[in-house]
Amino acid sequence: MTSDFELNVFINCPFDKKYTPLFDALLFSIYLCGYRPRCALEIDNSAQVRIEKINNIIRECKISFHDISRTELDKDSKLPRFNMPFELGLFLGSIAFGSGEQKEKIAIIADKEKFRYQKFISDVAGQDIKTHNNNPEDLIKVVRNTLNSINREKPLPGATYILGKYEVFQKGKPAIIRNLSLTKEDITYSDKIQIIENWLQMNL
Amino acid sequence: MKKVITVKNQGGKWVTRSGGYSTGKSHSFTEKRSEKKSEPTYKTKDEALRAVRRESTNGSVIILHNQSGKIAKVIIHDRESASKIKKAPITKKLSDQDIQIAIAKVIER
Numbered sequence: 001m002t003s004d005f006e007l008n009v010f011i012n013c014p015f016d017k018k019y020t021p022l023f024d025a026l027l028f029s030i031y032l033c034g035y036r037p038r039c040a041l042e043i044d045n046s047a048q049v050r051i052e053k054i055n056n057i058i059r060e061c062k063i064s065f066h067d068i069s070r071t072e073l074d075k076d077s078k079l080p081r082f083n084m085p086f087e088l089g090l091f092l093g094s095i096a097f098g099s100g101e102q103k104e105k106i107a108i109i110a111d112k113e114k115f116r117y118q119k120f121i122s123d124v125a126g127q128d129i130k131t132h133n134n135n136p137e138d139l140i141k142v143v144r145n146t147l148n149s150i151n152r153e154k155p156l157p158g159a160t161y162i163l164g165k166y167e168v169f170q171k172g173k174p175a176i177i178r179n180l181s182l183t184k185e186d187i188t189y190s191d192k193i194q195i196i197e198n199w200l201q202m203n204l
Numbered sequence: 205m206k207k208v209i210t211v212k213n214q215g216g217k218w219v220t221r222s223g224g225y226s227t228g229k230s231h232s233f234t235e236k237r238s239e240k241k242s243e244p245t246y247k248t249k250d251e252a253l254r255a256v257r258r259e260s261t262n263g264s265v266i267i268l269h270n271q272s273g274k275i276a277k278v279i280i281h282d283r284e285s286a287s288k289i290k291k292a293p294i295t296k297k298l299s300d301q302d303i304q305i306a307i308a309k310v311i312e313r
Binding site for chain 1: 206265278280288289290292293294295296297302303304305306307308309313
């Protein structure tokens, strides 16, 4: 029987509005591949220090997905966003300095363009950096194909199958949200997760 | 292909309607519901539900309407797919039943 640790996928990505189409595609494909998404948004406890929260989740996840595509200058502050590379470092550190199952961890790293990472985080050179072109379909393919290469038990559903399901889900989602008397702006991370989980239960 | 069984009151009788909807590529959320196969009628809702439960051994979604025609409950008879989904450890804000009803309304649209 597969343990929670083996199925947990730590998501390290932007959580802003612009990234939502990619984030939604990421969550959906992780679920459909039989894994469980984990990220800092899942804990609704402001008393806990953010870094502790992230460390705890990283400890509980064998696999991680790091999207470093938003390492760019903010339009207003003119400063780069370092959270994603920082959390990638934490995850790689847990592999390097952890013991036991922590050594078995796998990091999936993606950027929007091939070789762009070499300009700002060349230390990860040598790792297989995936490219999603800011396209949810490409991201689904990256997630599916990488998880499939990790999964030793049985082949995962094909990318075309997952994309088909995702397309149907996306078409129905606005009406589902309206039926809940909510708007897309009202939807929190936990709402999003509950909607995906229930939709898959009713549609798989 | 998921089997969907609707239980609703029509003209004082309880009707069960079996259908299915495909969720494959290029299918819209609603357009691929297969043609209805049969519409047996029952005197009471309990009778209809018993019949539906017998029919929906595995891989079915039962959409139960109330007397006034609104969706009252969704029952998922599908242990296999339920076990495929690894639920995330989140603090739930919404009721799963409310979400399932919201999804069922889209399926029936």
